[in-house]
Amino acid sequence: MRSTRKSALVAGAAFAVLFAGACGGGSGAGDASGGDSSGGGEEAKTIKLVAAEYSKDNTKAFWDAFAKTYKEKTGYTLEVQVVSWDNIDQQSSTMIQNNQAPDILNLNAYASYAKDGLLHDADAVLPSNVKSDILETFVKYGTYDGKFYGFPDLSSARALFYNADLFKQAGIAGPPKTWTELEDSAKKVAALPGGNAGYALPLGPEESQGEFSMWLFNNGGAWKDGDSWAINSDKNVETLTFLKKLTDAKLTQNNPARTNRADAFDLFKSGKAGMVVGFSPLAGDLDKDKKVNYVVAPFPSNDGTESKTFGVTDYLMAFKKPGNEKAVKAFYELYYQPDQINTFIEKEGFLPVTKTGVEKFQSNEKLKVYLDTLPNAQLTPTDDPTWDKVKLAVQQNLGSAMTGDPKAVLDSLQKTAESQK
Secondary structure (H helix, E strand, O other): OOOOOOOOOOOOOOOOOEEOOOOOOOOOOOOOOOOOOOOOOOOOOEEEEEEEOOOOOOHHHHHHHHHHHHHHHHOOEEEEEEEEHHHHHHHHHHHHHOOOOOOEEEEOOOHHHHHOOOEOOHHHHOOHHHHHHEOHHHHHHOEEOOEEOOOEEEEEEOEEEEEHHHHHHOOOOOOOOEHHHHHHHHHHHHOOOOOOEEEOOOOOOOOHHHHHHHHHHOOOOOOEEOOEEOOOOHHHHHHHHHHHHHHHOOOEOOOHHHOOHHHHHHHHHOOOEEEEEEOHHHHHHHHHHOOOOEEEEOOOEOOOOOOOOEEEEEEEEEEOOOOOHHHHHHHHHHHOOHHHHHHHHHHHOOEOOEHHHHHHHOOOHHHHHHHOOHHHOEOOOOOOOOHHHHHHHHHHHHHHHHOOOHHHHHHHHHHHHHHOO
8 A cells, every 4th residue: 555655555555655675585585385384394483574665754663663572572583674665566576486475475465365375364374363353344355265365454544635725715615425516516616716626636547446446436336246347337437427527627637647646635735626535644744734724524425325435455464484374473463462553553644454443543533534434444356366457457547538438448447357367
């Protein structure tokens, strides 16, 4: 999940995170063939974590301190390698292809590795009390073929940010509750002097699937219907057509197809956009800058139902390696202790993935709008091993609908998804 701190959620999934450096040997390196690691071989006393860098200030410092505590409490050694989000996909893929997989990998996709039989499932390495504390929505999307492999490290959820000063100048009483009200609010803001965008719409290649998810979930749409792809469903075509309508009416910034999420955030932070979909790290930046008087509200629904949020999580997946089960299980037992996981989440500015975490953060009024919807958050289909390829096609092509035919674009993406194996 790339963060807004990366100018390029996580942004581009949420949360910007990560690593530099290539995989060194270490006792964490070895066979990741998918064989049963509980049998032959001596018990591993040292394991390796390859983690994503959510921020330069906090990520490495947390994991270094965690490794020290892990050693003190368990006797095992944890080697830590932190990699930037720009490099982690390529570096981790190379490690795995060279049979040098880490024991634990922090990444935003897990299902393809689960499909290939490379990962430990929860029954092998996750304490039962930990699994029962993880929010059900993250267990659901972390489950492949009936087994839980994708253990969440932190999360984000989206909401509607609006510029209260621009709304006041435009005579708008409060946040929109429907898409009709959102369109009307965007018209009023765009009509103000100063060249403001009514709504900042990022459909560029950074994270267009995230923006589109927020809209389609709030129109009764979905990426999949059961086991079948539903990208070109009537609801999704209706949603993308509405976004084109906003663009054609010049209620958005210029060229949404080339606007990345970071660009939309920058536009809002400059005070030149009335509304944008954002998440808690954006709020942190706005609070730090103190330039925009903003309010966060639930995203409006178009189908008469309660507002839904698009959730994102990254994973701490465990690779099967000879003799590593006990050390890996000890890792999870410590990480999911409230004083560990919630400290990490708070420092990085994200949201909890556990029930106890939600309880802890409830006292933070600024997080209430996210926490209220987080337990029922909807995610992209990260439990499908082909999602990474489908997501890339969406990122590269969805924005073209703003100058083309929304149905034709979604039909093409549907064919791409159905062709994946």
